[in-house]
Each structure stands twice: as C-alpha cells, then as structure tokens.
Amino acid sequence: MRTVVAPPATEGELSERANALAGRSLAWVADQRGIEVPANLKRDKGWIGQLLESVLGATAGSRAQPDFPQLGIEMKTLPVSPLGAPRQSTYVCTAPLNSSVGTVWKESWVCRKLARVLWVPIVGNTDTPVGERIVGGPLFWSPDAEEAAALQTDWEELTDLIERGEVWQIDAKRGQYLQLRPKGANSEALVWTLDEEGEWVRDMPRGFYLRARFTAQMLKKHFLLG
DNA sequence: GAGTGATCATTA
C-alpha cells in the first residue's frame, strides 16, 4: 500500500511542496507515489488532479470541502498549452438545484470555493503523452475586486433562474466568466428540482464552471505582475 | 479551433 502524505500545516509548507514539483514531469511525480501513468485520460479524466492531491497531502475523497480544510485552500490543476493558454474550462462545484439555501453570493459554494485557490498549471497539449506533461509553477490566488464582482454578477443571474424554476432553459452560453453546464454520469442522469410552478420535476444535474477566458486573464495578470 | 454538451472513475 502507498503511504499517505500528511496534510501541510501552513500555506508556506504547501507552497514549498508545490514548488518542489515545478518543472517535473507527471511521470516523475507519479513515480514518487508509486502510481502508474495511464496511457491516456479517456477513462481517467480526474487522474492528474488526484495525483497532485495525493502528493501534496490533500484530504482524499469526494467530500464537499476544500482540499486543505485547515488552510481553507482549494487545489485545482489547470491544463495549459506550451504557450500558457488554458485548454479547458474549469469545474468549480455542483449547482444546488434542490436546496433552498445559499441564495446570497457571499455564502454560495462558488464564492467560498474560489476564496482561496492553489492553481497548478499542467503544461501539455492533447497529443502530449500524459507522463510527459510538465507541472508548472504554483499560483496561490484569490479573486481581486474586479474578478469577484464579475463572478458575482454571473452567479446571481444563474442562481435567479434556478430559483425561479427555469433551470431547463439555462445553457452554457450564459455568463461572462461563470457558466452552468451538465455535470452528471451522462445525459440520462437525473436530479430533483422545482419547476416554475413549484412542482418537483427531474432534470439534469449541473455544475458551475469557469470559462477558459477567465483563467487565461488570471494567469496573464499573474505573469505581468510577477 | 472554440465552445457546448456528454462522459468516465471514485468515494461517501
């Protein structure tokens, strides 16, 4: 059995661990943990994220909590091209379609999840073998006033529609930076939600995602200021 | 090529 890496006690310690991985290949990182590198991610879509969680000492599991509960930090890998451009949108959290709570931005899952994030860029293209992709320099991030305001605007628009029972007419085109997309095992997956008339109906589970243009701007700011 | 909608694995 593999040993478990103890959670970092401080953000500084987490930063040290993350920086120690910068420049390393995923094959090297996986070898540290005695983990095999899959030929492709077709059936292991979350492999990179779970590998990094394992090596950094994040709490394993799929609980609705930050990866580092004591530090209040969420870790996310970010696939980027060799030029540094994000290749995909980033999943934030599940959208609550059936709960009557959290209608205030500051208390929302999105706001709390993004309050403090450790971004770990993974450099490579789709055709780059998984093991040859390189871990980039970590970025500890919190949204600035501008970013927070933009996210809040998008979140409020989407949340308002959910509350009005109009989830069925939301598609991924809404939202400047934050979008709502299907997030289930497949298109057949169902969850309970309320329609316009307050009747319980079944619909697709959804999740909030950050558009690539948002993370691209974020990296650009960091690059220019750093 | 970008972006949306679909999908895969695992754990609680």
Next chain:
DNA sequence: TAATGATCACTC
C-alpha cells in the same frame, strides 16, 4: 444519489 477529480467529443 450526489459530491469530488476533470477531459472527451461532437457541433458549429
């Protein structure tokens, strides 16, 4: 079933 980790794959 619902949450986590995301990328795949098809359409435009």
